[in-house]
Amino acid sequence: MSAIGLKFAPLQSRHVLPGFKLSLGFTLFYLTSLVLIPLLALVLRPASLGLEGFWDAISTPRVLASLRLSFGMALAAAIIDSIFGFIIAWVLVRYRFPGKRLLDAVIDLPFALPTAVAGIALSTLYAPNGWIGSLLIGYGIKIAYTPWGVLVAMIFIGLPFTVRTVQPVLSELGLEIEEAAATLGATRLQTISRVVLPMLMPAILTGAAMAFARGAGEYGSIIFIAGNIPAVSEIAPLLIVTKLEQYDYAGAAAIGVVMLAASFVMLLALNGLQSWAAKRR
Amino acid sequence: MTAKFRKPTEDPIWLKALLGGLAFGFIAVLLLLPLVLVFKEALAHGLSAFWATMTEPDTLAAVRLSLTAAAIAVPLNTVFGISAAWAIAKFDFKGKTFLVTLIDLPFSVSPVVSGLIYVLVFGAQGWFGASLADHNVRILFALPGIVLATIFVTFPFVARELIPLMVDQGRDEEEAAATLGATGFQTFLRVTLPNIKWGLLYGILLCNARALGEFGAVSVVSGHIRGVTNTMPLHVELLYNNYDYVGAFAVAALLAMLGLVTLVLKSLLEWRYAGELAAMHRH
Numbered sequence: 236m237s238a239i240g241l242k243f244a245p246l247q248s249r250h251v252l253p254g255f256k257l258s259l260g261f262t263l264f265y266l267t268s269l270v271l272i273p274l275l276a277l278v279l280r281p282a283s284l285g286l287e288g289f290w291d292a293i294s295t296p297r298v299l300a301s302l303r304l305s306f307g308m309a310l311a312a313a314i315i316d317s318i319f320g321f322i323i324a325w326v327l328v329r330y331r332f333p334g335k336r337l338l339d340a341v342i343d344l345p346f347a348l349p350t351a352v353a354g355i356a357l358s359t360l361y362a363p364n365g366w367i368g369s370l371l372i373g374y375g376i377k378i379a380y381t382p383w384g385v386l387v388a389m390i391f392i393g394l395p396f397t398v399r400t401v402q403p404v405l406s407e408l409g410l411e412i413e414e415a416a417a418t419l420g421a422t423r424l425q426t427i428s429r430v431v432l433p434m435l436m437p438a439i440l441t442g443a444a445m446a447f448a449r450g451a452g453e454y455g456s457i458i459f460i461a462g463n464i465p466a467v468s469e470i471a472p473l474l475i476v477t478k479l480e481q482y483d484y485a486g487a488a489a490i491g492v493v494m495l496a497a498s499f500v501m502l503l504a505l506n507g508l509q510s511w512a513a514k515r516r
Numbered sequence: 517m518t519a520k521f522r523k524p525t526e527d528p529i530w531l532k533a534l535l536g537g538l539a540f541g542f543i544a545v546l547l548l549l550p551l552v553l554v555f556k557e558a559l560a561h562g563l564s565a566f567w568a569t570m571t572e573p574d575t576l577a578a579v580r581l582s583l584t585a586a587a588i589a590v591p592l593n594t595v596f597g598i599s600a601a602w603a604i605a606k607f608d609f610k611g612k613t614f615l616v617t618l619i620d621l622p623f624s625v626s627p628v629v630s631g632l633i634y635v636l637v638f639g640a641q642g643w644f645g646a647s648l649a650d651h652n653v654r655i656l657f658a659l660p661g662i663v664l665a666t667i668f669v670t671f672p673f674v675a676r677e678l679i680p681l682m683v684d685q686g687r688d689e690e691e692a693a694a695t696l697g698a699t700g701f702q703t704f705l706r707v708t709l710p711n712i713k714w715g716l717l718y719g720i721l722l723c724n725a726r727a728l729g730e731f732g733a734v735s736v737v738s739g740h741i742r743g744v745t746n747t748m749p750l751h752v753e754l755l756y757n758n759y760d761y762v763g764a765f766a767v768a769a770l771l772a773m774l775g776l777v778t779l780v781l782k783s784l785l786e787w788r789y790a791g792e793l794a795a796m797h798r799h
Contacts, residue, residue: 251691253700258603262615265596269667270622273633276643280636319542326539330532338540340783344547346722347775347782349729350627351749352768355756356550359557366549391546410525417524423531452626455731455749459756472628476736479632484641491629498624502617 277495280488292489300466301474302493304382309450312389313397313443320397320442321435327398328405342399345392350455357388358459380462385470388457393446400442401435408434437512441505448501452494551772558769561762569755569766574743578751578767584659585734585747586727589666593723597674598716602704605682606690616679622671630668631736634661657739662747665733670723677719678712681794685711714789718782725778729771 281289292298327339345353361368361378368379378384408431416426432439454472461468471490478487522528527535558566569575600619604612622630636642638655648655655661689711693703709716731749738745746754748771756764785793 251694252606252687252703253694254602254704255607258599259607259609262596262600262603265592265599266615266618269664270671271618273637273668274621274625276636277629277633319538322535323539323543326536329527330536332536336783336787338543340779341543341547343779343782344551344775347725347779348551349731349749349752349771349775351731351752352554352729352771352775353550354731355752355764355768356554359761360550360553366553367545391550394546413525423524423527448624452624452629453732454626454628454735459753472626472732475628475632479635479736482641484636484639487632488636491632494626494629498621498626502621502624506617 274495277488277491281485281492284485284489288485289489289492292486293493297466297469298471298474298490301469301471302490304385304468305451305471306497308382308385308389309393309447309453312386312393312450313447315390316393316397316446317439317443320394320446321401321432321439323394323398324401324405328402343395345395350392350453351459353391353456354388354459357391357456358384361387361460379460380464380468382461382468384460384462385457385468388460389446389450389453392453392456393450396445396449397439397442400445401438404435404438405431434515437508437515441508441512444501444505444508448498448505451497554765554768554772557761557765560765565762566766566769569760569763570770572763574746575751575763575767577743578746578748579770581659581662581746582728582748585662585666586724588663589670589727590720590724593667593670594674594716594720596671597678597719600675601678601682601712602708604679605685606687619675619679620672622668625668627669627730627732628736630733631665634664634668634737656737657741657745659745661737662734662745665737666727666730669730669733670726673723673726674716674719677715677722677794679794681712681715681792682708684794711792714785714792715794718785718793721778721781721785725775728774 281292284292293302323342327335327342358379359365361371361384363369363372363377363379365379368377371378376383378387412430412434413426416430417423421429452472454470454476457470458473461470461473463469463473471494475487475490475494478484478490600615603609604616635656637644638648638661639645640649655664689707690703693707694700698706729749730747731753734747735750735753738747738750740746740750740754742754748767752764752767752771755761755767
């Protein structure tokens with residue numbers, strides 16, 4: 236084949252299949268009209284307040300407290316979910332026991348159960364007269380209608396992320412490295428903490444970041460259990476709803492922009508984590 | 517010394533018991549107990565009380581509205597998912613990675629923010645609010661708003677399942693079909709579709725479950741008009757806040773059943789067609 240023929244080969248192959256303009260055109264149209272333009276409406280809205288007005292809108296004690304609660308509890312939930320996510324993934328991958336498939340399927344329950352259902356169930360369960368709440372009240376511990384209720388709901392909805400990111404990496408991890416560590420005299424715990432855990436770190440952090448992002452933005456499963464006391468157990472998404480109900484669109488949009496910016500940062504962090512994981516492989 | 521030989525990669529029995537116990541305990545208390553409670557509370561006053569809630573006109577209206585919204589949003593997002601996957605997997609163009617990130621974007625946006633953006637576009641103080649009111653067109657606090665919010669939160673489900681799957685499968689088969697004279701539609705129907713059918717079903721399944729169960733985004737745009745703009749999850753909230761716990765848990769049990777059916781079908785697809793699902797490669 237001549238040099239010219241070779242040069243043209245990739246260009247020709249692009250035209251073998253039909254539908255490029257149609258499929259990309261529809262994709263861009265659908266994405267722009269339903270996602271990007273509405274998001275632009277959110278980003279532009281606080282502009283009507285000006286920079287100072289925007290700052291005033293988000294720096295009130297009530298707004299700051301709600302942001303602190305949403306992001307702080309999401310971080311705590313992500314850490315707890317990462318620890319239990321690792322333990323559950325370890326048990327599911329390494330141990331053999333009856334009912335393993337069932338247990339594996341149950342992990343996705345928080346994905347499958349609508350958040351309002353989870354919300355009223357958790358609230359009833361942890362209320363002072365509930366199955367769990369009545370046990371804890373004896374020790375003076377209150378979960379429902381306190382900030383701890385927010386934490387419980389966030390742990391619930393975040394768990395699948397942390398299990399499902401670690402599980403496949405763990406099952407692909409060969410046993411050879413652990414055998415080598417054991418041969419060199421490491422105890423079982425040393426092998427797990429010094430050899431296995433570092434190799435799983437990108438996956439663990441990815442799962443934690445996903446659980447954090449989900450928890451910070453979560454609404455449905457939290458509002459029933461939280462009690463929603465302003466500046467105490469009121470999450471940021473609920474404050475957006477409250478401001479909308481008071482027709483304070485700009486104030487709602489200001490909090491929305493902060494939440495959106497946080498989502499972008501998390502998205503960037505997740506992309507960074509993924510390329511880190513790819514490099515280590 | 518008669519100690520049984522333990523492989524160096526096997527955990528000692530005490531560690532197995534500890535980790536196994538922690539895992540089982542955590543799952544039982546955190547995930548299973550709420551599920552059991554939903555069904556127990558729904559039947560707290562017997563089947564007749566459960567049935568009375570289910571056949572109430574407002575409940576039936578909520579079921580109908582949820583099914584209608586899903587019946588519009590899911591097919592639209594399915595067409596979008598196929599279209600996006602076809603463009604991304606079968607052709608080369610600049611900015612592809614960026615496009616994939618944008619498609620995934622709705623997943624990382626808070627449900628409340630997902631509803632808020634449509635209020636800012638179509639609301640009374642929004643971009644098109646005044647002109648919509650002039651022409652007597654209702655988007656917010658009506659079916660169109662609920663559909664839009666549902667589309668947004670379920671936007672990436674089909675696309676993110678199909679894109680990696682179709683990228684993996686390459687273009688050879690479609691190019692062969694096209695070279696042999698098949699039209700684009702024939703190529704898709706006879707060559708692509710059989711290859712992606714289980715992945716497509718998987719994506720639609722997850723999309724539908726989320727569409728029926730969405731709460732936050734729909735809550736912001738619905739207006740909560742009982743029997744008119746209340747979807748099933750919103751009806752759960754309304755009954756619960758009115759202290760009708762049996763009613764709230766009855767509707768919640770119906771939603772939980774839908775979730776469980778989704779979970780069973782999803783697990784069946786994962787076990788039987790693991791090789792034909794993109795989710796199984798990535799996860």
